[in-house]
Amino acid sequence: MQLKVQPIDIKVGKFKVVLNNLDAKELGVNPGDRVRIKNHTTVTAIVDFTEDMISPGMIGLYHEVQEQLHREWTETVEVEPAEKPKSARIIRKVMDQQKLTKEEIYELVKDITEENLTDIEVSAFLTASYINDMTEEETEWLTRAMVDSGEKIEFDMHPIVDKHSIGGVPGNKITLLIVPIVAANGLLIPKTSSRAITGAGGTADLMEVLAPVEFTASQIKEMTQKVGGVIVWGGATNIAPADDKLIKVEYPLSIDPHCQLLASIMAKKSAVGADKVVIDLPMGSGTKIPDMATGRKLARDLMSLGERLGMEVDCALTYGSSPVGRTIGPALEVREALKVLESMEGPNSFIEKSVGLAGMLLEMGGAAARGQGHDLALETLQNGKALAKFKEIIAIQGGDPNVTSNDIQIGEFSAEVKAPSNGYIIEFRNKRIVQIARLAGAPNDKGAGVYIHRKLGESVKQGEPVITIYAEKEAKLQAALKSARQDPPLIVEGMLIERLTDIREV
Ligand SMILES: O=P(O)(O)OC[C@H]1O[C@H](OP(=O)(O)O)[C@H](O)[C@@H]1O
């Protein structure tokens, strides 16, 4: 079918076109199907329908397709139905619990990387692999396919050390302390992080409060060689490019399938050439690891995958039943981290966890003797060397190295949630606190989040604040506050959890 081109100057991140319902019917395609668009070059694109945006006889070409065709809008193109990519069938195999071959996994990762799949198809893949986990072998191929589909960094100096958290505990801002501590002791740590996946602020979201986080692989290499470390967003690089495309679909689903978590983390570590890696596995109710047995199994999987990829991996099972420190949300977390770097002022849970993991890396990288890592890490924080190094990192990434904790802008709208009775905090719900922070606008609104006045086991008096919610927009604050009141993120001993009076609301 010949159709007249109507350019739509919007970038949608995929090869996509819009057809009028009538033409689509005649071509026999449905939304999400593919069409081949022929001109001097041929492009296969995902179809969308419209009744009125595009007239019959026309085809709307989004920016990516136009670029690929290099044509003027007045020209016509030949449009014909096309097969779905092979990966659609491969995803079906994952749903049917069939094992994938290495070639199939490489094909799938290629289609994810090249944006040949619809979000529905990617979401089906993630949901299916969440339910039917991949085997160890498949997970290794998934990881290797992710590494091979992007750029790799090769440093001349070794060892390269690295750190990653599997996420799942709110407020886990420890990377902001660990990277400068480790780099201040002469080790190279090219840290790539993702944005929030199941949380309200990933490390990339946090670092962005202080400096740009989008760099190429060669810039990461150069900056790391100059100052010893960086904290950048993995999704902006061409390192393991499929990773961020998967994370974008995981985020709204708030899921992180086991095989994907392994591949996502280990592909990023392998691609930056890491030799020695520490992985933080927060464990406890409301995290990604409900119990010790699951934690040990995941640790084994991470270590074994590391071994096959040529990396030494140590795992730290850490306490995750309640948040790390007292803040959740980018700006609040950055302020808390800067205060510790500036004056050691801050919650012990946060300092101890950071120092413990940094110590492991210092030992693995040979900067500290066995058993001495913790003390060296603590000393590096106390003597200001970590702060000085962090300023160098901020500066090299293009931020203001003179920034202090007092300069960090927190959302101007805030509200306290108060204790309804006297008592101890007997339950802390990680998932609720994340939902509230997200309703308040985090992680996209950097100033949004939650400050926790009372943590698990701490006592509170009736009327005292238990949390303060911060937001950049009044409406978001109200939405978060309403949610916090209806279903509290923490329970005070003896408190009435919910009063039920209307049978229709139960
Ligand atoms: O949103 P959830 O799933 O909690 O966790 C995701 C976070 O965990 C990892 O942290 P880091 O980069 O090792 O500090 C990721 O990079 C990301 O920042």
Ligand SMILES: Nc1ccnc(=O)[nH]1
């Ligand atoms: N799936 C993931 C969990 C944590 N960090 C990542 O980068 N990826």
